Amino acid sequence: MNLLITGKNSYIGQSVEAWIQSHHPDWRIDTIDTRDGKWLEHDFAPYDVVFHVAGIAHANAKEDQRDLYYAVNTDLTIDIANHAKATGVKQFIFMSSAIVYTSSELEKGRITYDTVPKSDDPYGDSKIQAEAGILPLQDDTFNVVVLRPPMVYGKGSKGNYPRLAKLAQQTPFFPHYENRRSMIHIENLAEFIRLMIVNEEAGIFWPQNKEYVNTSDMVATIARFHGHRLHRNRLFNPFIQLVEQQTLVNKLFGNLYYEMEMSDYDKGDYRVNDFETSIAKTEAE
16 A cells, blocks of 8 residues: 655644554555645655645634635645546545534534534635535545544644643643533544545544543543642633633633544444543653
8 A cells, every 4th residue: 555645744644654654564655745836746646545634734713814724725635636636546535624613603512414514714614615626526436535533632732732731730720611522532543544544435534532522521631640639610610601602712611522423433443542541642751
């Protein structure tokens, strides 16, 4: 099997490369940089699969960067997918995101099979438009896989998780607030991608951990791992409920989760780490 990963220095790309190489040492795995059109100089013909993870990360999308989001996350994705198909690649795996469901109209943060992707910012919408551009390329000789994972975390990850982990080791108090979040550990995601390749899959998939995550429980678990005493209380819960729709508070304490049946996969168990194990692996020195 010959695999090409776009996004040479990306966290997910590097993690998936290492995971698959450890399971299939005989596979050829190459990575390329997609900046400045350099990918056009690379011959795609030898590859069976392209895993496209390159793109603008999920920083707070600004309206003045709208054109850049669509150029990189939408147009580049479609161009690479078309090029892959034209050169005989058999499978194209696109790293989309649960961000496609971040519309303010989402009811109570619950996502089902029937939930129509809709996003209020350029990042999310650029992913939606990319999906719309590549899914029609599916045919008998070219399989298109769209992955919509929730928040990805693991050793060396970026984004909200490391900030929360740092807080968990420092703060003496944290709200005891009930919420529900879908998340996925990097090794669970990497195994899912490996299974997508091995099973020659096509379609849209929603991988997640086998357990939902409560923010308060996660912070307590991280604090406990580091031997830090953390007291949780419900004193601030009325205030959180009052301002829950504000962006920062919603990211911490709002609900955003897939119905678990959406993430079931009957051709292999990709959930190699349960939540407790995943936190231990992430926080280990």
